Amino acid sequence: MIDAPHLGTESLDRREWLRLGAAGAAALGLPACAAWNEGDESSDAPPPLQAPAGVEDAEWEGVRAHFLVEPGVAYLNNASIGMPPRQVVDAVAAGYRAMAELPARGRSDLSARIAERVVPGLARLFSIETxxxxxTRNASEALHLQSVGVAMGPGDEVLITTQEHPAGRRPWEFRQAREGIRVNEVFIPSPLPDDEEILSRFADAITPRTRAVAFCHVTRGGHRYPVQAICRLARDRGLVSLVDGAQAVGQFAIDVTELGCDAYSVSLHKWMLAPAGTGFLFVRRDARDRIRTAFAPDATPGRPQFDPPGTTAFPVRAAIGSAVDFVATLGLEAVEARCRFLSDYLKARLADLPGVTPLSGARALSAPGSTIFEKEGLDAVAAVEAIETLASAHIDEHQRDGHNAIRVSTHVYNTTAQVDRFVEALARTTG
Structure with missing residues (x-):
């Protein structure tokens, strides 16, 4: 924890402390309650964060008050990059103030915060060891580290799927070009078939030269792979299993150890609502002899040294703790239920529009917050700008996997009124 007097807190007046907020104050060592309980000047502060009792908009109004989105904007593109709550924003600001006022002390105390609070908090949330x-900076960096770390030689194969994000594909293409390994791609239809067919497709694609399987937990289009079953198949065949969790973490509860994968890569700035430029790499302890660091020649299984060398963004990483606290207070089960409620509401509204084809698949095969669909005669890329102009709603396109689709990703801070506004704008959008 940062010692506030050493960071020049006397130079901050009362109004500045109120602006920094509870998370920012905590990052500087001020008791968290002080920033929100200082009389009339804190009247613009949100209510204390509490886990809502239900899934309806009214239940989540207090949670929504913690976000800083511009009034009138419907941000429906959380799967691209999330919208951090003010506690996280304030914690980043407080951390940079600490670094600016006394750099050496600020760096030291933020580093301690990362080691003592952030890493253990993440480990508890995802049921792994510290x-x-x-x-890492994001899932892309973690995916590269896990991919280049697998021991493989010329002619050895990695099995990936046709639905991988470029960040999950390019590290293997890099190794293919530089080292002569082979990238073997298994076709997975969109929407997804049932789990049995997916497993059959994986099993049929494994060859005697296969050394690893690499695939996403949730696809960019919001489809959920049967991760535990695929990892079990890989383990039974003696293969390393590597999972891209960028679109999964923060949407629903995940026990990474229980998944059985050897490595798991994460972006925390999407559904987890952490600052941009945050993520992590998980490597199972007993996989360290098969996945090795790209940096340290003296690394051992007991001291794997996966960390990229050099100075990191200490204030940004320290603020991950505020995001973990925020999500943990809500509860991931409640987050999943709220996201599912909003996506179900969106799908019901879309069913009333002519020419709309849903692509998200059955409930059991889809992530709770992502919805993809096509509208006859509508170019998805052009629709992104048109919808923003008509409704101040931010969405994304999904022109891949053979689709000309739109992706809407709803999070806990969205409302049914925002969904209605989007659907009404979509109904007026053509071409």
Missing amino acids: DELTL
């Missing part, structure tokens, strides 16, 4: 977790 020494199995390495902080």
Whole structure:
């Protein structure tokens, strides 16, 4: 914890402390309650964060008050990059103030906060050990580290799927070009078939030269793979299993250890609502002899050293703790239920529009917050700008997997009124 007097807190007046908020105050060592309980000047502060009792908009109004989105904007593109709550924003600001006022002390105290609060908090949330977790800038960096770390030689194969994000594909293409390994791609239809067919497709694609399987937990289009079953198949065949969790973490509860994968890569700035430029790499303890660091020649299984060398963004990483606290207070089960409620509401509204084809698949096969669909005659890329103009709603396109689709990703801070506004704008959008 940062010692406030050493960071020049006397230079901050009362109004500045109120602006920093509870999370920012905590990052600087001020008691969290002080920032929100200082009389009339804190009247613009949100109510204390509490876990809502239900899924309806009214139940989540207090949670929504913690976000800083511009009035009138419907941000429906959380799967691209999330919208951090003010506690997280304030914690980042407080951390940079600490670094600016006394850099050496600020860095030291933020580093301690990362080691003592952030990493253990993440480990508890995802049921892993602290020494199995390495902080990264995002899932893309983690995916590269896990991919280049697998021991493979010329002619050895990695099995990936047709629905991988470019960040999950390119590290293997890099190794293919530089080292002569082979990238073997298994076709997985969209929407997804049932789990049995997916497993059959994986099993049929494994060859005697296969050394690893790499696939996403949730696809960019919001389809959920049977991760535990695929990892069990890989283990039974003696293969390393590597999972891209960028679109999964923060949407629903995940026990990474129970999944059975050897490595798991995460972006925390999407559904987890952490600052941009945050993520982590998980490498199972007993997989360290098969996945090795790209940096340290003296690394051992007991001291794997997966961390990229050099100075990190200490204030940004320290603020992950505020995001973990925020999500943990709500409860991931409640987050999943709220996201599912909003996506179900959206799907029901879309069913009333002519020419709309849903692509998200059955409930059991889809992530709770992502919805993809096509509208006859509508170019998805052009629709992104048109919807923003008509409704101040931010969405994304999904022109891949053979689709000309739109992706809407709803999070806990969205409302049914925002969904209605989007659907009404969509109904007026053509071409």
